[in-house]
Amino acid sequence: MMRLLSPLLAVTVALQFSYALALRHATPVPNPLLANTALPPLARVTPDQVKPAVQSTLAVAENSLTDLEQALSSKLKEDEGPVPYEQILPPLLELYDSYGKPWGLFSHLRAVRDSPQLRAIEDELRPAVVAFGQRLSQSKPIYSALARLNQSSSFASLTEAQQRAVRSELLDRKLGGVALEGAQAEEFNKLQRELSELSSNYSTNVLDAQAAWNMTLTAKDEVKGIPARALEGAADAARKAGHEKATAEDGPWLVSLDGTVMDPVLSYCENRELRETMFRASDTVASSGPHDNSEVLKKILQIRQQNAELLGFSNYDELSLATKMASHDAVTKLLQEVRDAARPAAQKDDLELRDFARSGAEVDGQKLPALEDLQKWDHFFYSQRLLLARYAVDREALRVYFPFPAAIKGLQGLTHRLFGVTLEPVHGEVAAAAKWHADVELFQVARGKELMGYVMVDPFSRPGEKRAGGWMQQLVSREQRPSKQPRLPVAAVMTNFPQPQEGKPSLLSLEEVSTLFHEFGHAMQHVLTVQNESSVSGINGIEWDAVEVASQFMEYWVDYDRQTLFSMARHYETGEPLPEESYKKLLVAKNFRSGTGLLGQVYLATMDLRLHEGYKEGEDPDGIAKAVGREVLINPPLPEGRPLCSFSHIFDGGYAAGYYSYLWSQVLSADAFNAFDTAGNLTVTQALVNFGAQDSKGEDAVEKLGRRWASTVLADGGGRAPEKVFIDFLGRQPSAAALLHYSGLDLPGALV
Numbered sequence: 001m002m003r004l005l006s007p008l009l010a011v012t013v014a015l016q017f018s019y020a021l022a023l024r025h026a027t028p029v030p031n032p033l034l035a036n037t038a039l040p041p042l043a044r045v046t047p048d049q050v051k052p053a054v055q056s057t058l059a060v061a062e063n064s065l066t067d068l069e070q071a072l073s074s075k076l077k078e079d080e081g082p083v084p085y086e087q088i089l090p091p092l093l094e095l096y097d098s099y100g101k102p103w104g105l106f107s108h109l110r111a112v113r114d115s116p117q118l119r120a121i122e123d124e125l126r127p128a129v130v131a132f133g134q135r136l137s138q139s140k141p142i143y144s145a146l147a148r149l150n151q152s153s154s155f156a157s158l159t160e161a162q163q164r165a166v167r168s169e170l171l172d173r174k175l176g177g178v179a180l181e182g183a184q185a186e187e188f189n190k191l192q193r194e195l196s197e198l199s200s201n202y203s204t205n206v207l208d209a210q211a212a213w214n215m216t217l218t219a220k221d222e223v224k225g226i227p228a229r230a231l232e233g234a235a236d237a238a239r240k241a242g243h244e245k246a247t248a249e250d251g252p253w254l255v256s257l258d259g260t261v262m263d264p265v266l267s268y269c270e271n272r273e274l275r276e277t278m279f280r281a282s283d284t285v286a287s288s289g290p291h292d293n294s295e296v297l298k299k300i301l302q303i304r305q306q307n308a309e310l311l312g313f314s315n316y317d318e319l320s321l322a323t324k325m326a327s328h329d330a331v332t333k334l335l336q337e338v339r340d341a342a343r344p345a346a347q348k349d350d351l352e353l354r355d356f357a358r359s360g361a362e363v364d365g366q367k368l369p370a371l372e373d374l375q376k377w378d379h380f381f382y383s384q385r386l387l388l389a390r391y392a393v394d395r396e397a398l399r400v401y402f403p404f405p406a407a408i409k410g411l412q413g414l415t416h417r418l419f420g421v422t423l424e425p426v427h428g429e430v431a432a433a434a435k436w437h438a439d440v441e442l443f444q445v446a447r448g449k450e451l452m453g454y455v456m457v458d459p460f461s462r463p464g465e466k467r468a469g470g471w472m473q474q475l476v477s478r479e480q481r482p483s484k485q486p487r488l489p490v491a492a493v494m495t496n497f498p499q500p501q502e503g504k505p506s507l508l509s510l511e512e513v514s515t516l517f518h519e520f521g522h523a524m525q526h527v528l529t530v531q532n533e534s535s536v537s538g539i540n541g542i543e544w545d546a547v548e549v550a551s552q553f554m555e556y557w558v559d560y561d562r563q564t565l566f567s568m569a570r571h572y573e574t575g576e577p578l579p580e581e582s583y584k585k586l587l588v589a590k591n592f593r594s595g596t597g598l599l600g601q602v603y604l605a606t607m608d609l610r611l612h613e614g615y616k617e618g619e620d621p622d623g624i625a626k627a628v629g630r631e632v633l634i635n636p637p638l639p640e641g642r643p644l645c646s647f648s649h650i651f652d653g654g655y656a657a658g659y660y661s662y663l664w665s666q667v668l669s670a671d672a673f674n675a676f677d678t679a680g681n682l683t684v685t686q687a688l689v690n691f692g693a694q695d696s697k698g699e700d701a702v703e704k705l706g707r708r709w710a711s712t713v714l715a716d717g718g719g720r721a722p723e724k725v726f727i728d729f730l731g732r733q734p735s736a737a738a739l740l741h742y743s744g745l746d747l748p749g750a751l752v
Helices: 047-078 089-112 116-137 140-151 153-157 160-175 182-212 228-240 259-268 272-283 294-310 316-321 328-359 376-391 397-401 404-419 429-434 510-527 549-560 562-566 580-588 594-611 621-632 661-680 684-689 696-719 722-730 737-742
Strands: 214-217 253-256 422-425 441-447 450-460 471-476 490-497
Touching (some): 047 089, 047 140, 089 116, 089 160, 140 160, 214 228, 253 259, 259 272, 404 422, 404 696, 450 510, 490 510, 549 696
Parallel strands (some): 450 490
Antiparallel strands (some): 471 490
C-alpha cells in the first residue's frame, strides 16, 4: 500500500507539486526537478541535481513564508474580522508547491531507484527540509488566520471542500505542535527530527537486510517442486552474481527473500529444510547484524508516545484516531465482530490442514510426506496441496492465463465500463523523459475528449533498488485556481511482479492481478477527482481509514465478476480463454481458508493498536506482539520470530495505530460492491445457478452504479467526509454483513 501523509506539514505536502503548463507547452530547463511540465521528467534526474534543487526552493520558500506571515499579521491587527479564504489557502498551497516539488520527486526516486548516493543526499538534506516544515506547521500567523476564519460567520459561505481544507490545515497544525511554547516546543521539534531520521533508517535497514540475504543452490533435489518460472528467475539472479552458465534446468540457483522467489519456494518446494530456512530468515529479517531494527522500532514507539503526551493525548492511539473516520469504540467493535466470525472458521481451517498433512495423501500423482508436526514453514506448501486435492485448483498453473499486458487490458475495459474513461498508452519523447526506469509504462486518462490526468505503472521487481510490495504514489495533485487551466493529476502505481523471462511476458497469479487492480483503484480516485483545492483533491485529505475503499473495491471485480476476469484470462501463447471448468473451480474455492486470512488481519490490527496504546520506555515490543498472537491467532508466532523488525506499514508506511484501516475500508468496499453484485447478477451463487448469464438490464444497472461511484467516491476525494460520500452512493449507513458474506462466514440468507 501507500505511505501515510504525516501530520508534519513538511511531509504532508511533500508530494503536492506545481505543474501549470500543458504537455505541448513544456520547455526544458537545466534541472529536471524544477521543470514546469505536466509530467515530471524523472528519467533525466541525476544525483548531483538534487541538492541544488532542494536548497534553492527552500530558500525561496523561506522568503515566501516570511512575506505571507507579515501579510496575515497585518491583516489580523488591522481588522477584527476574518481573513478571506483567498488570502490564506491559495498562497499557502503555492508555498507548499514551492518547496515540496523537488523533495517529493526525490523521495519517490529513493523508493524506486535507490542507491547509496541517494541515501547520503537524503541524510544531508533531511534536517533542513524537516526544520522548514516545522516552521511552516507552527506558524502562529497562519494558524490564527485559519482559526479566525473557521470561527467566523463567513465560514458557512465556503464550499464544503474549502471548509474541509481549512479544518484539515488547523488539525495538521495542532498535531504539528503549533500550540506548544518554549521548552515543550523545542522538545517536540527535536523529537520530530529524530523520528524522521529513525523512520528513514528503519526503511533502509529492511531494504538492505532483505537484499543481503541469499543462498546459492546447486543440487536439483534442493529445488524440487519449485515452478519453472521461479527457477528461471533464480538462475538469472545466479548469472548476475557471477555464475555465467546458470540455467533454470541445471542451476545453480540463487534464492532470496524477494517475494517473487520466496513465495513459490514456500508454496511449492518439496525441500522442507529450504522452506524452513527461508521462512526463518524472513521472520527475522532486519533483527540482527548491521541492519538491526530492534532498537530503532523501540525508539520510534517511545517518541510517538512522548509526542502524543506533549500534544495533550494519553497515547499515540488517540493522536492517530484524531485524523481518522472511526472512533476507538467503533474500531474495537469491528475487530471483535470480525474476530468472533473468523475464529471458528480459522480453527476449522487449521484442523483440516493438520489432518491433511498427517494423511500423507497422493495429490496430482505425488505422494506427500505425512507430517505429525506441521510447522509455520509447512502451511503454504500443504495449503496449496489441499487446494489442489479438494478443488483441483493449481494457482501456479493458472499464471499462463494472466500475462501482465492482458491484465492491463482488463483494467482498461473495467474502468471504461464503470467510470466511462479510457486508459491510453502514451509514447514519444515526453513519455520517455518521464519514465524513471525502462519498465515504466505511461497512460493518459480521458473521459470523452476531456483529459483527466495520467497514470504511470512500474510493474516489476528490482530487489535492492525498489522497495517491496505494491503502492500508489501521487506525483501531481489536481488543482484549479480562478481564471487558470487546471493542473492535471499524475499517479504512479508500483508493484513487484516477476520480471519477464526469456521472451515470455510476466505471468501473474490471480492474487497479483488483484494487487494491480487494487493500486489502480487508488490511482483512479486520485486522477478522476473534480476537486479544485489540491489539499483535498484525489486521495489528499481523505481520512486514512477510508483511503483503501476505492482500491479494495476494484479487487472484487477480479474475484466475482465473470466479464472482468474473462476480458483478460487468455493463455499467453495460444490465446485460448480460461477453460469454463477452471473458472467454476475457482468460484467454488473462492473462500478457501478465508477465516485464517481474516483472523490474520485482526491480529495485525490489534497488535498495532496495542503497541501504541501507551508504550513505555523499556517495554518489549516483541513481547507485546507475541502476547496478542497468543490471544488472537490459532497458531501463535514463533518464539524466535521478529516480524516487527520488518513491519514497514506501521514503522515507515503510515499505518501506525491505523492498520485496522484495511478492515474498516473493506467493510465499506464490500458493502459498495454488493450493490453492483445485486443489480448486475454478478455473484458466485448466481454464476453457478445460471452460469454466465447477465442480461442487458443488469449491465445497464452496473454501468449506472459505476457512474455514480465515479461521481461520488472518486470525484469527491477528500473534499467531502467519507461517511457522507458513502451515504451519497448507497443511501444508508455501512454494514459489515457484506464483508462476512463475501468471506463465506455468514449464514445463508444473512445478507439482505
